[in-house]
Amino acid sequence: MTKKIKKTSLYIILVLIALTQLFPLYWLLSFSLKSNIEIFGQNVIGLPQDWRWGNYVRAFTTGGIFQYFFNSVFYSAVTVAVTGLLSAMAGYALTRMHWKLRTLVFGVFTLGIMIPTQAALLPLFQVLDKLGLKGGYMGLLIPYVVFAIPMSIMILTGFYKGIPKEMEEAAYIDGCGVFHCFGIIILPIIKPALATASIFTFLGTWNELMFANTLVDSDKYRTLPVGIMSFAGQYSTDWGLIGAGMVIATLPTILIYFMLSNQVQESLVAGAVKG
Amino acid sequence: MFGLHKNERLDYIMDRMLGKKRYIAVFVLPALLLFLVFGIAPLITTGVYSLFDYDGIGKMDFLGLNNYIKLFTEDRYFPRALKNSFVLAGASIFIQLPISLVLALILAKGVKGEKAFRTIYFIPVVISSMVIGQLWMKIFHSEYGLLNIFIRFLGMKDFEYSWLSNPSTAFISTVVPSIWQYIGYHMLIFYAGIKSISTDYYEAARIDGATNWQTAIKITIPLLAPVLKTCMVFALTGSLRAFDLIYVMTNGGPNHASDVPGTLMYNNLFRKGLYGYGSAQAFFIVLECIILSFIISRIFKKAEDNASAI
Numbered sequence: 101m102t103k104k105i106k107k108t109s110l111y112i113i114l115v116l117i118a119l120t121q122l123f124p125l126y127w128l129l130s131f132s133l134k135s136n137i138e139i140f141g142q143n144v145i146g147l148p149q150d151w152r153w154g155n156y157v158r159a160f161t162t163g164g165i166f167q168y169f170f171n172s173v174f175y176s177a178v179t180v181a182v183t184g185l186l187s188a189m190a191g192y193a194l195t196r197m198h199w200k201l202r203t204l205v206f207g208v209f210t211l212g213i214m215i216p217t218q219a220a221l222l223p224l225f226q227v228l229d230k231l232g233l234k235g236g237y238m239g240l241l242i243p244y245v246v247f248a249i250p251m252s253i254m255i256l257t258g259f260y261k262g263i264p265k266e267m268e269e270a271a272y273i274d275g276c277g278v279f280h281c282f283g284i285i286i287l288p289i290i291k292p293a294l295a296t297a298s299i300f301t302f303l304g305t306w307n308e309l310m311f312a313n314t315l316v317d318s319d320k321y322r323t324l325p326v327g328i329m330s331f332a333g334q335y336s337t338d339w340g341l342i343g344a345g346m347v348i349a350t351l352p353t354i355l356i357y358f359m360l361s362n363q364v365q366e367s368l369v370a371g372a373v374k375g
Numbered sequence: 376m377f378g379l380h381k382n383e384r385l386d387y388i389m390d391r392m393l394g395k396k397r398y399i400a401v402f403v404l405p406a407l408l409l410f411l412v413f414g415i416a417p418l419i420t421t422g423v424y425s426l427f428d429y430d431g432i433g434k435m436d437f438l439g440l441n442n443y444i445k446l447f448t449e450d451r452y453f454p455r456a457l458k459n460s461f462v463l464a465g466a467s468i469f470i471q472l473p474i475s476l477v478l479a480l481i482l483a484k485g486v487k488g489e490k491a492f493r494t495i496y497f498i499p500v501v502i503s504s505m506v507i508g509q510l511w512m513k514i515f516h517s518e519y520g521l522l523n524i525f526i527r528f529l530g531m532k533d534f535e536y537s538w539l540s541n542p543s544t545a546f547i548s549t550v551v552p553s554i555w556q557y558i559g560y561h562m563l564i565f566y567a568g569i570k571s572i573s574t575d576y577y578e579a580a581r582i583d584g585a586t587n588w589q590t591a592i593k594i595t596i597p598l599l600a601p602v603l604k605t606c607m608v609f610a611l612t613g614s615l616r617a618f619d620l621i622y623v624m625t626n627g628g629p630n631h632a633s634d635v636p637g638t639l640m641y642n643n644l645f646r647k648g649l650y651g652y653g654s655a656q657a658f659f660i661v662l663e664c665i666i667l668s669f670i671i672s673r674i675f676k677k678a679e680d681n682a683s684a685i
Contacts, residue, residue: 110481111486111488113477113478113481114478114481114482114486114492116560117474117478118492118495118496120555121495121496121498121499121555121559122495122498124510124511124514124521124555125498125499125502125510126437127510127521128506128510128513132512139519141517141519141521144519144521144524145521151496165667183435186405186406186409187406189386189401189402189403189405189406190402190403190405190406190407192402193399193402193403196393196401197393197394197398197399197402197403198393198394199389199394199396199399205403205407208407208410208411208415209406209410211415212410212414214417214664214665214668215414215418215661216612216613216616216657216660216661216664217639218616218618218637218640218641218657218660219417219418219421219657219658219660219661220414220417220418220421221412221417221641221644221657222417222420222421222424222650222654222657223416223417223418223420223421223424223651224413224417225415226431227412227416227417229584233615242409242413243413245409246409246410246413246414247414249409249410249414250410250414253406256417269385269388269389272388272389272392273388274383278392278393278659279390282402303501306503307501307502307503307504307505309503309504309505309619309622310618310619310622310641314645324503325503325505325506326505327511328505328506328509329505329623332509339513339519342509346506346509346510347410348457349503349505350502350503350506350507353501353502353503354498354502357497357498357501357503361494361497364501365493365494365563368500368501368560368563369563369564369567371624
């Protein structure tokens with residue numbers, strides 16, 4: 101009997117915390133579909149009585165969110181692709197190739213994981229400005245790739261170390277070149293680790309706020325997080341509209357999370373375990 | 376070539392392919408150069424700026440460590456910002472981590488719906504801190520916010536605050552979502568750690584007649600020492616460098632009441648153009664993160680040795 105009570109009380113803890121984690125998000129979703137009359141009094145926490153999908157249409161048409169959305173997709177896609185390729189190559193050199201400075205270079209990348217990005221912000225701002233890149237796509241892509249590389253390398257080198265050498269050896273004995281071997285044999289083997297690293301990079305890039313807020317100054321190159329933030333200031337009384345914008349900014353990460361929840365969890369924890 | 380044994384021949388080929396400077400350069404230099412030029416060099420530059428009186432345009436006057444001394448002697452806002460970041464760290468370590476640990480312990484024992492709970496707890500982690508910040512601004516809204524509506528519903532009018540614009544509640548109101556967002560993250564790290572503990576220990580404990588509670592205290596938690604250390608370092612450094620959520624919710628206001636070193640530094644650099652002084656604040660954050668992580672590692676060293684001795 102006491103065992104049953106204990107089990108039930110543990111269950112109550114789990115459910116209570118689950119509700120705490122979910123309720124604010126449910127509330128966001130529900131007010132993104134309501135009119136101010138419902139949000140501000142009539143129907144604060146219930147499901148919408150009148151489902152205002154128009155909030156979403158207005159968000160896409162009035163706030164320039166379409167451009168921000170496109171930009172965020174572009175920044176994320178390029179960052180994931182470039183970071184993946186560069187870290188896969190560097191990871192290969194760091195684990196498989198024969199050279200003296202290997203440990204030192206690896207140490208430098210490890211250091212990168214610990215740097216708070218704020219501490220590099222101002223000089224980065226100045227350098228990108230001098231190079232004429234600040235305020236354009238490149239001005240944001242460079243920092244994104246640079247600060248995604250260390251963690252990506254960390255995840256990949258961990259994986260490289262577990263791959264047996266025999267396959268490459270066979271290929272090299274058969275006269276296969278390094279680039280050929282890397283492209284044909286190595287890349288397919290490291291796919292799972294590359295996926296893990298890519299999820300990590302994607303989430304970091306899609307959600308990034310500080311660089312995007314500092315290094316971009318025009319609507320044309322703005323990302324969703326910054327766009328929605330200024331949008332929320334501009335239409336501060338139109339909660340339905342702001343809610344719709346926030347849901348739009350969140351939807352891609354949530355969709356990916358529900359489709360690949362195990363991999364997403366694994367990839368974010370990989371950062372913790374390796375770092 | 377002909378006189379070599381097979382293994383030596385293999386080594387020779389592998390070394391010829393994988394030891395060539397040209398190939399190594401092609402593989403490692405793109406990532407390394409980018410990282411050195413746009414990652415490490417800016418960090419060092421910030422360290423250098425921190426020693427100067429510099430506004431970004433005019434000349435630079437060398438000050439030595441005076442900027443750092445000023446942080447604690449003349450700055451009206453920095454000590455409070457630093458204190459705030461330590462309050463956040465304390466809340467993270469003493470409220471967030473215990474909740475995460477308890478959840479992980481319950482889930483790892485295998486309850487019904489284990490995977491569903493894990494998935495739910497983790498949802499806020501994948502959401503942008505901008506969205507989390509905006510959402511909690513609405514929750515704390517003085518007129519139509521969920522919190523005040525609830526308080527009114529309970530009839531406790533005295534507890535109805537303008538949470539984010541009242542200096543005495545603004546900072547705490549930013550701590551709540553910070554804690555809330557990452558409960559699932561730490562839970563998952565603990566969970567992975569618990570799952571990696573060999574079941575032999577639990578068998579032995581069960582045979583000895585230990586209760587679940589005893590098992591958790593005597594076996595699981597000591598063996599989790601390395602994971603606990605990682606989480607503590609994350610919670611601590613994450614709090615000391617906090618920026619996004621507070622920037623979105625209050626930007627350090629009202630009148631600096633909710634400032635942390637991150638927001639103070641940002642506004643000094645990009646609003647007031649205090650490049651030298653702001654850099655000292657930025658570099659201070661780097662230094663305190665490194666030093667405190669090191670101290671935590673030392674504290675845990677003994678616990679970890681014990682864990683590997685079990």
